[in-house]
Amino acid sequence: MSISLRYAARTDIGLGSKSRNEDSGYAGPDLLVLADGMGGHAAGDMASSTVVAELLDLDGASFATDEALRRLAAAVRAANARLRAEMDDDPELEGMGTTLIAFLRSGNMLALANIGDSRAYLVRDGVFSQITKDHSFVQTLLDEGRITPEEAEHHPQRSLVTRVLTGRDDDEPDLSLREAKPGDRLLLCSDGLPDYVAGSTIEQIVTGDGTPAQIAEALIAIALKAATRDNVTVVVADVIGDDEDGPSSSTPQIVGAAAAHDLAAEEADAPTSPAAKAAALSRAANAPAPRLDDNADDADDAAAPVLAEEGPRRFTGLRRGLFALLVVAVLAVIGIFGYAATQRQYYITQHHGKVTIYQGISQDFGPISLHSVDTVSDIWVADLPSYDRSKVTAGSLTADSRQAAIGIVENLRSDMVTCQAQAADGSSC
Structure with a gap:
């Protein structure tokens, strides 16, 4: 039986201190993509939209199953190389990165690429399960049996990622193929959802009745009700057979940073491409009302x-x-x-190579600086484990008080000491 997708993509900037959406989401007839950019001073929104833009040409193409996985892997490598090129062209972008989840449909098979801590879930025959594995510090602790799943949900370092796309040659995603069956429901989400909403609540919503658009809107609403301080983005897709009532989706949807950056700008000669359709739809939906x-x-x-x-x-x-x-x-x-x-906020990044607490937020308002150095620690960023170093470099560790920021720095110190001890024993960390 041939299949098709009925889908919806939704996003919200969240209730935290971020002034821009660093998530990007895309849903098309053959392609589902979600990317959560890491930024601070570097442009997380640029990272996520850049990567999504590189994958858009896959939508609407026809590939054999094995070829689909190869094409998807090649597109991710090209996207990662483009990140490196963007940073080489503009040093202020150095340190940007992004998670990525992408599904490419080929017949009744789905090629999957995943890197980072954004997640994909599957509902099949009423059973809700996570089908991606987080590349995060907390997941490492879980794998080693050092914490329980319940402890992982509230771990203070659950936002520390160990692998994302950063433009480096060793940024490799997990790749797999899986069969799609009529009745399946897919959920792609950034960590602004599971970091603030209990897994049981997400399951209850996703396994309930409703169209993909209704489910997506309900997930965004519950994340905001839970006071998510991060950007939250979801892509929901139902797999339908050719004998089912109701049409599949045909108009691509693009949300978040990718929509704001207008991915169709380079496709003026091909206005009927999925990217052009999606960006045109986004512009129409977001056009300001007449005054x-x-x-x-x-x-x-x-x-x-x-x-x-x-x-x-x-x-x-x-x-x-x-x-x-x-x-x-x-x-x-x-x-x-x-x-x-803004001055009641704090974040941790590097200053002259050392872990530093800044007061304020990591943006400026024209000539007005909204941040200043509060405390320069004695911890060298280069001595941190890679998963901590990436977060500090990106400036994505935030706190609501100076005391909480100091606590984060002390956790970084503890990780550094642990890593150095493991290195002395000949182990890697």
């Missing part, structure tokens, strides 16, 4: 007699001037309180 008050003012001005009295005109000008002053005052107040809010 009716401005239009009304324009209409009034156009209809006003040319020889109208000067008094009403001066009054109108005064009114607009006062309104402008009021807007400036309101923005100033918002700016003051907004700046104060």
Whole structure:
């Protein structure tokens, strides 16, 4: 029996301090992709959208099963090489990286590539299971039997990844093939969902009735209700047979950083490609509504007699001037309180090669810096294990207080000492 996909992609920036969405999601007739960018000063949103852009040409192509897996692997390698090229062209991007989950359909088979701690789940015959393995520090602890699954859900270092796409030659994803059956439901999600929502709750929603769009929206809603401080992105796809009622999906959907970066910009000569369709759909969905008050003012001005009295005109000008002053005052107040809010945040990155606590957030507002060095530790970033080093370099370790930030630094110190002890014993860490 031939199969097709009915799908939906949704995202939200979350309730944390991030000012931009670093996730990217794509859903098309033959391709499902989710990438969670790592940033800080480096551009996590650029990393995720760059990688998704490299994979889009796979959608709509026809491959034999073995060829599909080879093509997917080649596309991931090309995406990783493009990350390296982007960083070589712009040193400010150095240290960016991204997770990746990608499914490429070939007949009734799915080629799967996975790297990082974003996840893919499968519902088959009512059974909910995770079909990807996290490349994370916590997963390593689980594999070694040092913590339980329950402890893993709330581990303070659950965000530390051990393998992502960073432009290095050794960034290799897990590759596999699996059969897709009518009735299957796939969920791809960034860690903004499972890090804040219990697995049992996710299972209850995903195994419930509803269209992929309804399921995706419910997952985003529950993540926000759980006060997720990270970007949260989901792609939901139902596998349907050719004898089932209702059409499969045909219009690609693109969300997050990939939509904001307009992946179709380079495809002006091929506006019917999946990427062009998806980006056009995103632009239409996100286009700002007309400002009716401005239009009304324009209409009034156009209809006003040319020889109208000067008094009403001066009054109108005064009114607009006062309104402008009021807007400036309101923005100033918002700016003051907004700046104060940013200074209650902390993050950890490197400064002159050492692990450093910064106060504020890792963005600037024009000429105004929203961050400053709080404490420079005695820990050299180069001495950290690779999974800690990548997080520190990316500036993605955040805290809500200075004390919590100090705790993170001490955890990094503990990991460094453990790693050095293992190295002394001839083991790797």
